[in-house]
Amino acid sequence: MEGTMFDHLSDGDFRRIADVVGSHTGIRMPEAKRSMVEGRLRRRVHALGLGTVEDYCRYLFREGGIEAEFTHLIDVVTTNKTDFFREPEHFDFLRNEAVPALLGDPRRGSGGMLKVWSAAASCGAEAYTIAMVLSELSPRLRNFRFAVLGTDICTEVLEQAAAAVYPEEMMAPVPAELRRRYVMRARDPKRAEVRIVPELRHRVHFRRLNLIDASYPVDRDVDVVFCRNILIYFDRPTQRAVVERLCGHLRPGGFLLLGHSESMAGADLPLTQVAPTIFRRR
Numbered sequence: 001m002e003g004t005m006f007d008h009l010s011d012g013d014f015r016r017i018a019d020v021v022g023s024h025t026g027i028r029m030p031e032a033k034r035s036m037v038e039g040r041l042r043r044r045v046h047a048l049g050l051g052t053v054e055d056y057c058r059y060l061f062r063e064g065g066i067e068a069e070f071t072h073l074i075d076v077v078t079t080n081k082t083d084f085f086r087e088p089e090h091f092d093f094l095r096n097e098a099v100p101a102l103l104g105d106p107r108r109g110s111g112g113m114l115k116v117w118s119a120a121a122s123c124g125a126e127a128y129t130i131a132m133v134l135s136e137l138s139p140r141l142r143n144f145r146f147a148v149l150g151t152d153i154c155t156e157v158l159e160q161a162a163a164a165v166y167p168e169e170m171m172a173p174v175p176a177e178l179r180r181r182y183v184m185r186a187r188d189p190k191r192a193e194v195r196i197v198p199e200l201r202h203r204v205h206f207r208r209l210n211l212i213d214a215s216y217p218v219d220r221d222v223d224v225v226f227c228r229n230i231l232i233y234f235d236r237p238t239q240r241a242v243v244e245r246l247c248g249h250l251r252p253g254g255f256l257l258l259g260h261s262e263s264m265a266g267a268d269l270p271l272t273q274v275a276p277t278i279f280r281r282r
Contacts, residue, residue, distance in 0.1 A: 009038050013057040020066060021077050025153060026212035026238040029077065040076045075156045079233075082122040084129050085173040087228065090257050091133050093278060094224065098255045099137060102223050103144075105253045114146040115222045119211065119246065120230035121150030124161025125170065127204050128196050130226065132178050135200060149218065151209035161206045164196035211242050221251040229259035240267050247271065250281040 009017070017037070018029035029037065038053060045056045060069050085091060094116075102108055114134070118127040127150035134146045152158050171179055171194055182200050186193045209216060211230065225246050231239045239262075246256060247270055258264070258277045271279035 007038075007042065007052045007054075009034065009041070009053055009057070013054070016061065017057070017073070017077070021073070024070065024212075025074060025078075025210060026235070026242075027078065027233045028235060033077075037077055044072060044076055071155050075154050078154050081229070082125040083173055084125045084170060086126065086129075087260055088173075090226070090228070090278070091129060093257070093275065094130065095133050095137065098224055099134070099141075102253065102255075103141070107252050108223075111143070112145075114144070114224075115219060116146065116148050116224045117218060117222045117226070117249070118148065118150040119209075119225055119227040121152045121158070121161055121206060122154070123157045123166075124150055124164060124204070124206065125166070126150070126226060126228070127161065127206070128164065128182075128200060129174075131200050131203050132174070132182050135182070135203070136178070146203065148204040149222075150204060150206045151218070152206075153208065153210045155208055158206050158208055164201050165193055166195075168192040168194050170194075211245075212238060214245075216245060216249060218249050220249050222249050222254060223251060224255045224257070225250055226257045228257060229261070231258065231262045240264075240269070243267065243271075244269060247281060252281055254281045255279065256281065 014034055014037070021027055021029055041053050041056055045051070045053060048056070048059065050056050050059060059065055060073065066073075099114065102114065116130050116134070118130060121127050127148050131146075131148050134148070138144050150158075150161055152161075168185075169192070171183055174183065182197050183194045184197055186195070207217070209218070212234075227243070227246055231242065234242065243256070243264055250256060255274075256271060256279045258279075260277055262277060264271065264279065270282045272282055274280050
């Protein structure tokens with residue numbers, strides 16, 4: 001019955017997949033996500049040459065199946081919504097408040113690389129937006145150097161991020177002057193694609209990282225962490241544990257930026273709120 005209306009996840013298989021995803025990533029899969037997961041699984045079923053979602057579940061839950069299929073399963077169930085200059089007030093804060101405060105902080109010193117971490121980088125739009133903002137500051141600040149790290153659990157979006165090729169329509173939020181400086185059009189006019197210029201790509205590096213891991217292979221003197229619109233997928237204890245680990249990688253005086261629907265209110269953490277969804281490491 002390939003491709004028929006009867007090709008659905010059973011209650012039991014949905015719960016088993018939700019348990020696997022939750023235990024490995026901390027991401028909750030409520031019943032409301034079931035139809036989305038089914039639709040995405042059908043694409044994976046087709047890629048594997050299987051017949052139905054039920055066949056896929058047998059494939060997944062065979063001996064060794066979860067280990068072999070895990071990265072693909074995570075790609076299926078994670079949401080990778082991202083835009084350039086999403087929540088633009090955060091980038092205004094980075095430019096106008098965070099960088100001056102950090103460069104003037106005696107605990108940090110005047111030299112050294114400014115390090116920014118995009119902790120849920122998806123396809124890289126946030127990381128490259130950060131790099132654009134910081135590049136614009138470089139001519140005004142003596143000996144200003146920066147590096148941007150983007151991490152995500154999803155290997156497929158990290159490959160796209162490293163390639164830095166995007167549909168032209170994604171550039172709409174990018175100011176025209178920045179598009180001229182940092183974005184190249186495809187040579188073939190029929191391809192409505194653009195690519196981030198090499199000078200910016202060289203400042204941004206990407207790495208796979210699972211935020212619910214007990215430790216992160218990231219420097220412990222990061223100046224700014226963007227962790228936006230990912231905590232909402234975790235339960236409250238996982239949210240707190242993730243932010244506590246992020247704090248361990250922020251230098252004193254560094255900044256943590258969360259998404260506008262996220263809050264750490266009431267959490268006992270070494271953070272002082274300086275603006276809505278913006279915190280500074282004590």
